[in-house]
Amino acid sequence: EEKKLWGGRFSTATDHVLEKLNRSIDLDRRLYKEDVECSKAYAESLHMISMLSSDEYTKIVEGLDKVKEEWDTNSFIIKDSDEDIHTANERRLKEIIGEPATKLHTGRSRNDQVITDMKQWMKSSVEELCSNLENLIKTMVTRANIEIDVKMPGYTHLQRAQPVRWSHYLLSYAWTFKNDHDSLTNLMVKLDVVPLGSGALAGNPFPIDRLAIARRLGSQTVTKNSMQAVGDRDFVAEFLFCASMIGIHLSRLAEDLILYSTKEFGFVSIAESHSTGSSLMPQKRNPDSLELIRGIGGSIMGQCCGFLAVLKGTPSTYNKDLQCDKEAVFSSFDKLMRIVELCEGTVRTLTLNPDRCEVALSSDMLATDVAYYLVRKGVPFRDAHGLAGKVVAAAEQKSVDIDHLELKDLKLISPHFDADVKKIWDYDNSVEQYQAIGGTSKKSVLEQIHELKAWLGEH
Ligand code: ARG
DSSP states (O other): OOOOTTGGGOOSOOOHHHHHHHOOHHHHGGGHHHHHHHHHHHHHHHHHTTSSOHHHHHHHHHHHHHHHHHHHTTOOOOOTTOOSHHHHHHHHHHHHHOGGGGGTTTTOOHHHHHHHHHHHHHHHHHHHHHHHHHHHHHHHHHHHHHTTTOEEEEEETTEEEEEEEHHHHHHHHHHHHHHHHHHHHHHHHHHTEEOTTOTTTTOOSSOOOHHHHHHHTTOSEEOSOHHHHHHOOHHHHHHHHHHHHHHHHHHHHHHHHHHHTSTTTOSEEOOGGGOBOOSSOTTOOBOHHHHHHHHHHHHHHHHHHHHHHHHHTOOSSOOGGGGGHHHHHHHHHHHHHHHHHHHHHHHHHOEEOHHHHHHTOOGGGGHHHHHHHHHHTTOOHHHHHHHHHHHHHHHHHHTSOGGGSOHHHHHHHOTTOOGGGGGGSOHHHHHHTOOSTTSSSHHHHHHHHHHHHHHHTOO
């Protein structure tokens, strides 16, 4: 059996079940590039303080490049003894360059190595995720711009509430995803703090220049307490939380669109490319894309809860429990990337049915506008609200829609009703009232589009 990198004080072989569970290479091999980059940065810091000769340093850098190339070209052969990516890379480096490889780990621990790798990996992955979110937002903004004149019922409690523009509805999600994007940008600040040089927990006993390591890794700051550094997985938890929130937002949108695509609503039709059929019922077209988005959103949340539970019980600094972060992060990331992309495609290819949206509007949704009408005539809002309620009741009593009440019936409720009351029964007028920032008037929706486009860097 191959000697373990930590095998010095051991004489008995590791139990084979523990061996299997302890082995993280199948997951953390994904960090190979970052592991090589961090090792190169660390080798440089050792060289700067003459703990590696120029020759040794050069050999290490060339050897590490070779190791990376093997991973790149799928020719790295993982051995049974390779516990994780760090031990695998070091083992291979030694095979390639010999002795100098044994100096690379001077003052370093896998504890500061693994989080540095992880943060580096997350920096580029979060960027990829952000660009996927931008695509989704872009698609929504494009649709919102084209379909700005379509009105639909806006709901609260899933009950018809007030007429809104379809674009306003769609942009409500665009803004939501922009907020998610902002959260990820905040997370980036934490990912940018470099822990390498913290050692196992007590620090680094050699006069290495940690800031130089950080700069080499594209950052400006380093962690300030080695014990905090090696035990910190808050950035992992935060990523998982952000991922869960995005999953939740995607899921809520999916739920809306599933509902809106039913025969009963019919506001949208999900494209064939994003639906599937039934093996039994020939007429079926099922919104599987949206259902998968909704379902997978739930399992991402589970990864977050699961990892928080892992963290909760761990004493200070590094414990092997923390190795569980890989599965949570990689699996959430992969799932999330796919559902964001799938959502973009589903939203881009769906057909909006403007007739069905507008037919779903009903005059009872204008009851608030009756109150606003009275307010504009000088009636205090609370009184106006009560009077508008009476209008609704009167219509109900007569079994007519409120827009079919006669002026004389209205005048019985309030003398402020006049011939111009007709203007209320117009959904365009209704949405156009909402001119204040963030409302559903055309002006306000166009401002939203303008602002989002500017944020996306479009004009
Ligand atoms: N594979 C480990 C992890 O991902 C690396 C750190 C191991 N450190 C240790 N002291 N066993 O957490």
